[in-house]
Amino acid sequence: MQIQAPIEESDSNIETAAGIRNIAIIAHVDHGKTTLVDAMLHQTNVFRSNQQVEKCVLDSNDLERERGITILAKNTGIVYQDVTINIVDTPGHADFGGEVERVVNMVDGVVLLVDAVEGPMPQTRFVLRQALQHGLKVIVVVNKVDRPASRSKDVVNATFDLFIDLGADDDQVNFPVVYTIALEGKAGLEVSDLEADLRPLFNLIVNYLPAPDVDLDGASQLLVTTLEYSNFIGKIAVGRLNSGRLSSGQQILLLKANGERELAKIGQVFVFRNLKREVQDEVQAGNIVAVSGIETVGIGDTLADPNDPHPLPPIKVAEPTVRMTFSVNDSPFSGREGKYLTSRQIWERLWLELESNVSLRVEETNSTNEFTVAGRGELHLAILIETMRREFYEFSVSKPEVICRQTDQGLHEPFEHVFIEVASDYLGVVSELINNRQGRFLDLRYGEDNMVYAEYYVPTRGMLGFRQPFLTITRGTGIFHALFHDYQPLAGEIGSREFGSLVALETGSTKAYALEHLQQQGTFFVQPGDEVYSGQVVGQNIRYEDLVLNVCKAKNLTGHRTTPKAIAASLSPPRIFSLDDAIEYLDLDELLEVTPTSLRIRKRDLNHDRRRKEAKKRKTAD
Numbered sequence: 001m002q003i004q005a006p007i008e009e010s011d012s013n014i015e016t017a018a019g020i021r022n023i024a025i026i027a028h029v030d031h032g033k034t035t036l037v038d039a040m041l042h043q044t045n046v047f048r049s050n051q052q053v054e055k056c057v058l059d060s061n062d063l064e065r066e067r068g069i070t071i072l073a074k075n076t077g078i079v080y081q082d083v084t085i086n087i088v089d090t091p092g093h094a095d096f097g098g099e100v101e102r103v104v105n106m107v108d109g110v111v112l113l114v115d116a117v118e119g120p121m122p123q124t125r126f127v128l129r130q131a132l133q134h135g136l137k138v139i140v141v142v143n144k145v146d147r148p149a150s151r152s153k154d155v156v157n158a159t160f161d162l163f164i165d166l167g168a169d170d171d172q173v174n175f176p177v178v179y180t181i182a183l184e185g186k187a188g189l190e191v192s193d194l195e196a197d198l199r200p201l202f203n204l205i206v207n208y209l210p211a212p213d214v215d216l217d218g219a220s221q222l223l224v225t226t227l228e229y230s231n232f233i234g235k236i237a238v239g240r241l242n243s244g245r246l247s248s249g250q251q252i253l254l255l256k257a258n259g260e261r262e263l264a265k266i267g268q269v270f271v272f273r274n275l276k277r278e279v280q281d282e283v284q285a286g287n288i289v290a291v292s293g294i295e296t297v298g299i300g301d302t303l304a305d306p307n308d309p310h311p312l313p314p315i316k317v318a319e320p321t322v323r324m325t326f327s328v329n330d331s332p333f334s335g336r337e338g339k340y341l342t343s344r345q346i347w348e349r350l351w352l353e354l355e356s357n358v359s360l361r362v363e364e365t366n367s368t369n370e371f372t373v374a375g376r377g378e379l380h381l382a383i384l385i386e387t388m389r390r391e392f393y394e395f396s397v398s399k400p401e402v403i404c405r406q407t408d409q410g411l412h413e414p415f416e417h418v419f420i421e422v423a424s425d426y427l428g429v430v431s432e433l434i435n436n437r438q439g440r441f442l443d444l445r446y447g448e449d450n451m452v453y454a455e456y457y458v459p460t461r462g463m464l465g466f467r468q469p470f471l472t473i474t475r476g477t478g479i480f481h482a483l484f485h486d487y488q489p490l491a492g493e494i495g496s497r498e499f500g501s502l503v504a505l506e507t508g509s510t511k512a513y514a515l516e517h518l519q520q521q522g523t524f525f526v527q528p529g530d531e532v533y534s535g536q537v538v539g540q541n542i543r544y545e546d547l548v549l550n551v552c553k554a555k556n557l558t559g560h561r562t563t564p565k566a567i568a569a570s571l572s573p574p575r576i577f578s579l580d581d582a583i584e585y586l587d588l589d590e591l592l593e594v595t596p597t598s599l600r601i602r603k604r605d606l607n608h609d610r611r612r613k614e615a616k617k618r619k620t621a622d
Contacts, residue, residue, distance in 0.1 A: 018211045020286045022240060024088040024103055026131060027113035028121035032143040032182040036113060037076070037089050039185035041275070043197050044078040075226070075238065075288060077272040080202045086272060086288040090127065102225050102299065102315045102358055104130050106240040106288055109209030110138045111201075112159075116150040116179075119158045122419040122481035125166070132168050138175050139204050145179045145191050152179060152191050176204055214285035218243035219305035220252060222289070223312040224297055227356045233267060233292045236277075237303070240288050242312065244305060247282040255311040257300035267293025299358050317358050320374035321414040321460055321484060324381055325398040326350065328369040329593055331602060332507060332533040337595040338394020343369045346395050349388060360384070374403060376484070378464065378583060385594055386579055394595045396602075399586035402460045404490070411490045414460040416482040417442075424452045426474045433469060437462025438491035458482070459491045465584045497587050500546040502539035503603060504532040508552035515571055518549055525601070526551065527574045535606030537590060540575070546615075548608050577601075 027033040077086045088103045104110075110131040114120055120128075131138060140159055142152050156177055163173050178201050179194065180187040187201045188194035226238040246252075246269050254262040270277035270290040283289045291303065300314040328343050335341055340349070350362045350371060361374040375381045378400055385397060404413045418439065422430050424446070431441070431454070439458035446452055463482050470478055502522050512528035524539035532538055532551060541547050577585065582592050582599045589611075593600040605611050 019082055020084050020086065020212055021109065021205055021209055022086045022088075022107045022212055022286075022288055023109045023111055023205060023209060024090050024107040024131070024136075025111045025113060026090050026124075026127040028115070028118070028124040028127075031113050031115045031118070031121075031124075033113045034089060036141070036143065036180065036182035037087060039182055039198060040078060040087070040202075041076070043185055044080060075272045076275050077288070078274065080206065083206050084271075084287075085202075085205060088288075102317065104134045104136065105223060105315060106225050108136065108212050109205070110136045111141055111205070112138050112175075113141045113143050113182075114155055114159055116142050116145045116152050116155055117147050119151075119155040120162045122417075122483055125162060126483050128162065129166050132163070132166050132172060135169075136172075137209055138163075138172060139201075139208060140175050140177045141187075141201065142177060142179045142191075143182050145194075146181045146184075150191075176208055178204055212240070212286040214241075215243040216245075216285050218285070219308035219310065220244035220246055220250075220303065221305070221310060221312060222246065222291070222303040223315070224299055224301045224303065225315065227297070227299055228290065230292070235292070235295050235297065236270075237291045237294060237297045237301075238288070239303075241283060241285045243285045245282055245284050246289060246291065246303070248279075251306055252294075252303045253306040253309045254294060254297060255302040255304050255309060257298065257314040261309070262296060263306065264294045264296070266291055298355060315358065318376070318484065319403075320359060320361050320376055321403055322377055322381065322400050322464075323361075323372055323374035323403055324400050325365070326371045326373050327367075327396045327398075327591070329394050329396045329595070330369075331396075331536075331593050331600070331606070333531070333593075333595075333598075333600070334394070337597045339392035339596075341394050346393065347371060349391070349393060353384060357384070377482075378580070382580055382583055385583075389594050389596050392596050396591045396593050397583070398591055399588055400464050400583065402464070405487050407487075409489065412487040413490050415457050415485045415488050416460055416463050417485040418456045418458045418463065419481045419483075420452075420454040420456070421479040422452055422454075422474050423477060424450050426478060427452050427454070429473045430454075430470065430478065433466075433473060434458060434462070437466065437494050457485060457488075459494065460484075461491070462494050465497070468581065468584055497585075498544065500541040500544050501537040501587070501590070501601075501603075502541050503546055503548045503608075504534055504536045504538045504552070505548050505550040505608070506552055507533040510538070510551045511554050512571065513555035514551045514553040518551065519572060521547060521549065524551075524572070524574050525577065528571070533602075533606070535603045535608070537601040537603065540585075546611075 025033050025037060075086065075088055077084055088107060090103055112128060114124065142155055144150065145152050160173065178187055178189060179191045180201065181194065185198055186194045186196060187198045189200050221242045221244060222239045223242065224237045224239045228236040228238060230236060246266060248266060248268050250266045252264055252266060254264045256262070269280050269283050271280055271283060271287055277290050302311040304310060326346060328346065329341065350373060354360055354362055359376045359380065363372045365372055373381065381400065402413055404411050420430060434456050437458055439456040439462060442455040442457060444452065444454045470480060502524070510526050510528055510530045510532055515524060515528060522539050522541045526532060526538045538551055577599055579599060582601060585601060586592055589604050591602055591604055593602055603611060
């Protein structure tokens, strides 16, 4: 179905720009943002009527599909009547805030998606703050209005309060509202009067959000916001053309963010149309464009006219708050499963990541086999680790630690604004858990269905390893979100892990007989037949201290006829770690061995005697 829209008359000086709308779609995780983009693509005839299309088509990354979240900002373009609408789909998770912070430089308006039941959520606050600080106009879309518990009016009021709380100006506060069922591709200006398509939303985008304000006859000027890569044409720079024109084969001056200048020649110029890049002979200001042929370009650089070069302000993103050590895997099983193992290969891969991941920082250390990698949170670093292991890298990582700052007032550490949603029965134990992590209470309100909503300021240190105990004490029903708040004076001491580790005594295959007799010592991470090595963590102790035990001990030959299969069937199932779980479990003296097929937790020092002596020294010192 092709839908029509009116086109506004505009001044002739920006006639071309009047046919363009550059918008970002922002929302909290799982509010239907990518689903709405799917519907917009379908209704503007991006796909053939008989074409089979996957859901959440812009979530093209395997990790995005598996986790059900948007990780990377992506561009697409559709044509509504004669208006080109360039759409940027942005991540909703704060750990990928660098993606949001850079793409707002490309757009002139924002579509804010809010769930009709949940209303504005913590991540909504983060992404909306970025848009308002850039002075962008906002259209509010209340999605999923067909849900039984829908409370659209209350959600609009709560969204208005959020705008006020974030310091929106009078123009931004007077936002229009459209109600949608993104899954069915329906929209309307009233909940009770939804049309069969998204025409009301398209009309608001065209008539309410501004066209880009550009100088069509000025010198070429483009700020590089995103980098892509093609096996055929190499590196591709993406950004909005602020003024002038760009054409294939044009000479430009590359103004690096560090002040360096370099003459270059454009290979090809593209615009985004219908999930593809389309080659253009020439592109005018106002468009979001992609440029090939400049291999040394980086995010934050400016492409300018050599005869009249003017650099644009470079992109600024918040500094990382959490870091980990990436190191060469030196375990006895090193090289069995990975393809890229050396420090040089790991360093080159991390350096390559810096070209597109603007929130990441990588530093060399005193050891040639170790590198410090800093990011916006545990999830930010976990996605990098998972991506590398899928590319057949093998390495080890340490327990995450926070990045502190030395100020005139002393040492400061990052704090998180934590939002908790739990049943009232669990409020007491959750409050105790947060208090033990030096959290400070902020606000409490009671909702429907016996739910409690609480807010705290908690040191980022206290949020490391928080998820598992939180889910345990709430029986898996609790929900929490954490947003970076500020750097504040160092809080008090935060207790470490409550339980010690079970450590393998020797290298070999685990035996059912050994595990059967050691079950009372704790929870195991391995099962009969798994290969382990001396110093590998094979389970969690029921006590605080670590315990070294022999999980490879075989049964002596006797007349007892119990079969190994019968013994194995009687064992408690092992605890299977995801990557996030494994990172969360790590203690300061442990490493996570990451390979394409395995995740193994191990002690930094695999020698039992040295670890025992070090433990005695620490106990004596205390």
